[in-house]
Structures are given as structure tokens and as C-alpha cells.
Amino acid sequence: MKLLDIIHDANLNLLRNKLRSFLTILAIFIGSFSIISTSAIQAGVNNFIDSQVESYGGDGYLAIVSKDSFDALEGLQGTIGSNSKEPIEYNPDKIQDGMTPITKEKIEELKKIDGIDADSIVEQKTLSISYVASKKTDKKYLIGAEALPPGNVKVDTVTGEGLNLKADEYQILLESKYVDALGYTNENIINEKIQLVVVDQFKKTEKKFDAKVVGVIAPGVVSMGYSYTNNKLADDIYDENIKYYPPEYKDMTVAVAANYDSEKYSAQEIKDKLDDIGLSAMTIDDIIGTIKTFFDVILTVFKIFGLIALLAAAIGIINTLFMSVQERTREIGLDKALGMSSMRVFFNFSIEAISLGFWGSVFGITVSMLLGNLANNIFHAEGGFLESFPTFNLATYTIKDIIAVTALIMFISFLAGTLPARRAASKNPIDALRYE
Amino acid sequence: MTKALISTHGLRKTYGKRNNKFDALRGITIDINKGETVAIVGKSGSGKSTLMHLLALLDKPTKGEITLDSQPTAKLKARRLNAIRNKEFGFVFQSFFMNSNDTVLNNVILPLKIAGVSSRERRRRAIAALKTVELDDKRNNKANNLSGGQKQRVCIARAIVNDPKVIFADEPTGNLDSATGEKIISLLFRLNREKGITLIIVTHDLELANKCERQINIKDGHIVSDSTTDTELSDNVDDDTDNWEDEEADTQKFAGDNNIDGMLDHQPHITHIDIDKEEEE
């Protein structure tokens, strides 16, 4: 008997008791549906996070400031970081902490550290802007902005054409949470001018920069809440920032971006090395790690539910096949009397179990994919909770996941099927033929 | 002595263990030749089916040996036994044993499918077998929708589809009315005449038995008469028949105290049944 015969007969046998097979497949369906769905969501989230990581420059990304600045930077993160949905209002009485610059010598030291890619070091002009304002509102908000890092153009925008780095006018890619606060919508803010203001705390003077909004940044769960400027705007604000610095500071930078060899060194090892020369760094994991962990935990919980459902389904398979072995005792007896080997009988029932698993997983995966794509569309539609995350597909189905889930379920089904299949194989043809 | 197709020596079959021991066969020695038509007759419970199952290599004797084509079968591997049953034997049972939801054709195909014959070839051979039993026009019917006689003909088609040397038939007419039974019987004898297939038919239908060249009469696991080999035993048939009622009642007792009165004279080797006969199955 050839394999195709066996598969064909196994499926015919499943059809002999349609309701029972259907219910068993339904149980497997629940398990396969939950597992493939969580895998799809996990893949979606990971894709999204990866694209965010990518926009920072990959796994080895380091945001480096001098140790003294680190607390100040963390404070800044707290106010403008991703967790606050609304921008924080400007309070003129509260003086912002200053940043301690990184000297040229420090950067030379940094270049020599083993594991740091010297060519990747970029001195970042982290701009010190006191507040942002618009003509549509009286409110003033704290804002963090920096020049778009060179070679890094992967900032997702919702609307607008994006930055022209070399443009002669002032341009800004605005973090999306400011749009509403400044009295605009994503559409009508494009090409409008907003004011970036630098206040000198000592001289009590204000310097205004009218920046044209050329794009609204798609909110990312991992975004640091920064807006990005073109070079001209960054240069002029920076000049304003250091105008009153002592001359020896003028050549310095407060933040440096660099890449380290993340294969060879752990984040902590690199941080320790930097600490030795008085620098502090944030890695990509510091920035997005908690979010990733959060999703991983939730999805793992769902996956465990899926596995539990599969275990229940496996018991369903065992039960179904035991009933079927019982019912088909005479048939098995006849098969064996006519020369079918015990192995073959075992194989027949195993294939039936595997077929149950196969159909259950095909069913589960198909329904999950239909619902997943529907959900992606609904969530991205107006009013959907992912409306403002147009680049985030909640459910992403990969061939690898689909094959892995199907294979896993077929394997579990096979294991479940071995018990009844062994009972069938061990039937004695005489006893089976005498069985009424 | 001519070379027998199947021969047995001192076959014994004990069912159950310890106190539930029951000797279904108590020493059967026979030779069955190629092309013979043999009826195994006897009352219900006398051990006919048990003997047939042993001859058909469906079961193993507790003691004694079976040779097929002069080859001892006791040490044959399961795979070889399966192949022999699949290729050289055909089976017909009293209660048909068909997959009633399947088509007639698929039922006939079964032995070829087990043998791994290609689907085109097995279809061809199954249709030929159905022609022999004059049912090829019913090949796509569900087996369930056939009459009893037609079902048994389908079973005969299934039994001959692999061109067997021997057909084992256990009460082939048991579930049929006598007219239909006649047809089945003549079909079986035609196969014997035309294809030389050896027939071993278990029956308690005397009419059917008398059509066979040879009748082996079994009682309580013994051969009480064999129409071709000896007449000596037939004397005892009377004795046994006289005691029939008593023995029926005492069957369990025989099994228990291993002492078979009235049989000792003819089968002295049975006087003592090994206690260690428990590893049956």
C-alpha cells in the first residue's frame, strides 16, 4: 500500500464520522488559531520594533553623552520621551539643566576603545530649544529636536514630503504629538511655520526661529519623541546655543552617536568601558527594551494558552481515535487476516491522527490570516487604534511561522495518535474477527 | 507419502490461562493435498474455526506443527506469514466481513491494496474477479446495498482476486438461505475445478460437506473421522456420540484436571497436558 493510498484512506475514514472528526478538528483549530495568531502579532511587533531599531542605526547603536550630562538627559527623556502623549508646557521659571560637552580629546579616546566602530562616530548637535509655539495657540511646549543624523533617512512620516537636508530655509519634521497641541491637523500643518524659541536665561532674551513643517513623524512606540531639523536650522540654533559659551567650548559637542560591535561585546561591557573614560551611553535596548519585553511577555502568555488548547485537542485526538479503533475492530481484523502488517495498521491510524492535525492547523491558520488582515485594515482605518501607526501591521504572517506551526501541530497529533494506533496494531486478527 | 500442501502434526490449541484453560484442539494430525476439497464438520464449539485459523496461519498452535508446502511455519517471521496469507490464501467468512460503506470494487481490491499493487492493475484484477462471480455490473454499488448472496459472492471475488492456492471458507453458507447457499457452493466448486484452488470449508451443513471429496469430523477438539484417511476412528465416533451430552457438560472439567476419559485409548499423548502451556498468545 502506497503512502498516497494511506493518506487517501485516512481522510476517507475521517469522513466516515464527519461530526466526530469535525469536533476534533475544531479543538485543534482553537490551538492552532491562537498559536499562529500570537506568532503573527509577535512578528508584526518585532518587524515594527526592528524598523525602529533600524532607524536608530541597528543593534549596535549607542547614544553617548558625558557622564555629568546623563542625569540631565534622563530628565529630558522623562519629559519629552515617548510615554507622554501630550507635550509638556513650557515653564519659564524652571531652568533646564545644562549639558556638559564632550571634548575633542574624549572623542579621540572613544575612537580607540575596542569594540567601538571609529567610523560610525557622529557628533550630534542636540539642540537646546526652550519651547515651541504657533500662531494658532498661546500655549508653549517643551520640545526636543536634533539634526537628522546623516545617512539615516528612515524616519516614517505620516504626511509631508520630508526634509530637504540642504535646503536654505528652516525645515522641521515634527513629532506627531505637537500637531494637535499647536492647533493643527496632520494635513493642514504641512508647509505652515512654527516658532522654535531659544531663551537666554541670563540675558532674558528670546531668539525665534520660524521653521517650516515639512512632515509629521509617524508615532513609533519606540520613538524618543524627537523632532528632526534640516542642517541649516540645526546649525543656526546650535550657534545660538553656544553663543555665550566660553570660546573653548565652541568646538565641542554634547552628544555623540556611535556603533559598537554587538556580536562581540555585551551592552554592559561597552558601557563599562565608556564609564572608564567618563562617558555614559544608552543602547537600543535601553531605549526600546522595556517595550519589547512587555510585548514578549504578553504574547508568550497567549502562546502558552494556545499550547494548552493544543494539549486538550491532543486528548481529543486520542479519544476520537480510540473510539474509531474500537468501532473498526472487525475491519482491522480483516485487514490483518488479509496480510496487513501491524506496522501498516499503526501507520494508518497515525496518518489519521496527523491528518486531523493537518486539517485543524490549515483551518486555524486560514481563519487567523483572514481575521488578521481584516484587523490590520480595521485598525488602520480612520478611528482605528492603529490609525496613527500606519507602518505598523499588527498581524504579520511569515512562511516560516506557518510551516512551523503546521509541523508542530502535526507532530503533536502524531504523538497523540500513537496510543490508539498501537492499540489498533496490536489487535489479534482472530479476536478482532470474532468481535461483535 | 505424497507431498501434502498443508500438513499438521499433533496440533493443540489451548485458550485461556490457569483455571480458565480450555483445550479447543487436542491433537490434530492431517494432511491436505493440493486441489483437494475438504470439509471440516462438527457441532458448534467443536473447534472447527480454531482449526481453520491455525491452518490459515491466522493463529499459532499451542503445541504441534503446521507445514505448508513441506516448509515448517512455526519459525516464520510475521512479515512472511502476512505475505503468505495475502498472496496464497483467500478467505470467505460466515458474516462476510466487508467494509459496508465502501463500494463493491474497493472491497474486492483490498488484498491487492495491502499487497501494494498499482491502482490500475488492481482495478483490472478486481474487475476480472467480479466477472468470475458475475457481479461486475455491481462494482460501483455500495456493499451495504447488496443481498446476502451477492455479498458472499463479493467476498469470494475478494478471496480469488490474488489467485490463491487455497480458499478457507468458514461457514460460507451459514447466513444464507439454502437456494442462495447452493449457488455459493457451486461457485466455490467451480473455482476448485477450473483453477485448481484447494478448498477448506468449515461447515455444519451436511449437504455442503457431502459435496466435498473429504470430510473431517471434529468433536471436542479431536478428529473423530476423516473420510479419506482412516475408518478406524469411526468406531469411536459412536462412543463419543453416546457420551456427547456428558462431555459437553464436562468440558471445563477436562480442562481443569487434564484428564480426558474416553479419549485416552486413541490419543494416548493427550493424557497429560503440560502445566506450562500458559504462554499461549
Ligand SMILES: Nc1ncnc2c1ncn2[C@@H]1O[C@H](COP(=O)(O)OP(=O)(O)O)[C@@H](O)[C@H]1O
Ligand atoms: N479466544 C477464545 N478464548 C477462549 N475460548 C475460545 C476462544 N475462541 C474459541 N474458544 C472456544 O473454543 C471452542 C472452539 O471454538 P470454535 O473453533 O470457534 O468452534 P466452532 O467453529 O467449531 O464452532 C469453543 O468452545 C469456543 O468457545
Ligand SMILES: [Mg+2]
Ligand atoms: Mg466456528
